Amino acid sequence: MSKSLLIISRQAPWSGPGAREALDIALAGGAFDLPIGLLFLDDGVFQLANAQQPASLQQKDLGANLQALPLFGVEALYASARSLGERGLGDAELILAVQRLDDDALTRLLDRYDQVITL
Template structure:
């Protein structure tokens, strides 16, 4: 079966793109497609605790993030440089693997398909 990597680059409050990336991952997981997500650039903000999505009339992504493992999506990655540039610490309830810029190309090459949102 073909595998897929979702690269999520958008903050949770910049519009529906971050939610759509998670929805694609959850749908793929429901059909047993090997899935992974790489959070980079402003996408790392999705991993922050205490987001107030309702204030910005956005859907809170916390439940979607927590559901990933229920759908067999355990390979979550985050770009270390994006975390450092934005002074972000991922919420401790998610198990995300930090990857360096030099490791990102290798990570992408591991998957048959890549979608960037």
């Protein structure tokens, strides 16, 4: 039986390789039918913002890969409600539907997964 894995992505898409690495792990795990959840926390919620212009920072757009997550079986997508609110991101500004979780729900989420990786 596969162990469940929660990936916590805390980095903005332009602040280093962490955002892309979290996404790569999620896509790879999904391709192998592992039970995976992806949580966007802190500046990681900026990955969900639409209308990004990564080319101006000489970065690649993560948007297409994020939208492919459900195709790879990664459908458990979460974001910290506090992180979204602090950064002024509402549903209209997001490129991907995620379940917003308050702090108590985040704690319960961590308890549901066998393994947790933070990037």
